[in-house]
Amino acid sequence: MKTKGDEDVNTHGHEKVIEVTDLRRVYGGGFEAVRGITFSVGRGELFALLGTNGAGKTSTVELLEGLAPPSGGRVRVLGHDPYGERAAVRPRIGVMLQEGGFPSELTVAETVRMWAGCTSGARPVGEALEVVGLGRRAGVRVKQLSGGEKRRLDLALALLGRPEVLFLDEPTTGLDAEGRQDTWELVRELRDAGTTVLLTTHYLEEAEDLADRLAILHEGTVAATGTPAEVTASQPSRISFELPTGYFLGDLPPLGELGVTGHEENDRVVVLRTNELQRAATGLLLWAERTRVELRRLEVRSASLEEAFLRIARETAAAAEAARAGAGGESGTGTGAGGRGPGVGESRRVGTGAGSTTDSGLLSGTGTRKDGMTA
Numbered sequence: 001m002k003t004k005g006d007e008d009v010n011t012h013g014h015e016k017v018i019e020v021t022d023l024r025r026v027y028g029g030g031f032e033a034v035r036g037i038t039f040s041v042g043r044g045e046l047f048a049l050l051g052t053n054g055a056g057k058t059s060t061v062e063l064l065e066g067l068a069p070p071s072g073g074r075v076r077v078l079g080h081d082p083y084g085e086r087a088a089v090r091p092r093i094g095v096m097l098q099e100g101g102f103p104s105e106l107t108v109a110e111t112v113r114m115w116a117g118c119t120s121g122a123r124p125v126g127e128a129l130e131v132v133g134l135g136r137r138a139g140v141r142v143k144q145l146s147g148g149e150k151r152r153l154d155l156a157l158a159l160l161g162r163p164e165v166l167f168l169d170e171p172t173t174g175l176d177a178e179g180r181q182d183t184w185e186l187v188r189e190l191r192d193a194g195t196t197v198l199l200t201t202h203y204l205e206e207a208e209d210l211a212d213r214l215a216i217l218h219e220g221t222v223a224a225t226g227t228p229a230e231v232t233a234s235q236p237s238r239i240s241f242e243l244p245t246g247y248f249l250g251d252l253p254p255l256g257e258l259g260v261t262g263h264e265e266n267d268r269v270v271v272l273r274t275n276e277l278q279r280a281a282t283g284l285l286l287w288a289e290r291t292r293v294e295l296r297r298l299e300v301r302s303a304s305l306e307e308a309f310l311r312i313a314r315e316t317a318a319a320a321e322a323a324r325a326g327a328g329g330e331s332g333t334g335t336g337a338g339g340r341g342p343g344v345g346e347s348r349r350v351g352t353g354a355g356s357t358t359d360s361g362l363l364s365g366t367g368t369r370k371d372g373m374t375a
């Protein structure tokens with residue numbers, strides 16, 4: 001038996017099931033959608049790929065699924081090249097595409113049966129439907145399913161062969177809050193049972209809740225990676241409150257001494273940003289106590305993944321813009337040749353603003369799958 005050497009395990013001690021090294025993908029027109037991405041996913045880990053529209057998530061996942069060969073770099077899934085050694089990889093993976101595209105006249109059960117015919121070791125049809133909560137819809141035609149039910153049918157098909165590795169491309173888009181929670185629960189169960197999951201999502205709360213580790217992609221590169229806690233820890237925390245009547249910003253203790261790195265005031269609501277949350281909050285509360293004032297609407301909290309995401313995307317975009325300007329290139333080229341998605345600024349507007357919860361943190365609309373692409 002092969003002993004696992006250092007190269008076979010990731011830094012978290014898991015056997016590497018997905019390995020991506022300096023991966024590149026150039027489309028037919030010459031547009032480079034994936035520009036040297038490196039990451040690995042260990043057995044039983046749930047890894048999320050996040051990114052603005054057009055960041056390269058689907059382009060990357062399609063290479064992992066073996067739908068196209070990379071233009072450069074290397075991909076290994078379960079130790080094999082998923083494109084060149086498709087037969088070795090395909091039976092061991094499950095793929096939930098962004099758009100399944102089932103024959104709409106078939107019933108739900110017929111669709112699963114048809115799929116089971118091409119899947120080795122397939123679960124019984126009834127079990128496959130029960131797993132995703134579609135047991136009672138077995139006799140309904142696919143065209144009569146709601147968008148959320150179609151996503152669940154997609155998931156049933158991906159799980160049919162009890163895959164070791166599951167690729168989920170935006171699995172909860174179109175689901176209501178309850179459907180999303182159900183899907184998360186199921187994905188958690190699968191992960192806990194040892195399935196390796198690679199998830200792309202626009203819901204930051206989904207990644208924060210589910211992912212063991214994640215990577216934020218921007219314009220085809222990895223802008224940040226780590227556990228959700230590691231990625232958010234790199235971002236400043238936030239304290240906000242209403243200035244007490246008769247007081248001004250200058251009446252507060254010197255902000256620098258409180259460890260505040262940035263501040264803003266709007267309609268007498270002050271927002272302080274700090275990497276030393278306890279020190280800043282303590283200093284502020286001691287001041288309020290001494291001055292005998294009440295800090296109304298006081299909120300003290302660590303950065304959310306959404307804030308981290310928006311800041312990273314903004315900073316990466318600004319750095320790329322500066323590099324383009326420095327190189328004498330044209331500015332404002334956005335997401336490149338494809339250019340179909342909104343840029344970072346637009347995603348930011350669509351996302352929930354700072355201070356809101358991330359429950360509906362949908363950063364952008366559903367993309368569609370781009371089959372038949374050249375690579």
Ligand SMILES: Nc1ncnc2c1ncn2[C@@H]1O[C@H](COP(=O)(O)OP(=O)(O)OP(=O)(O)O)[C@@H](O)[C@H]1O
Nearest residue numbers: 027033053054055056057058059338339367370373
């Ligand atoms: N077949 C194709 N030919 C040329 N360019 C393409 C093709 N498919 C995608 N692109 C471009 O590659 C870039 C990355 O697209 P991709 O779909 O991988 O991003 P994504 O992160 O999955 O976006 P979304 O969140 O919108 O699904 C985009 O600029 C897109 O327009």
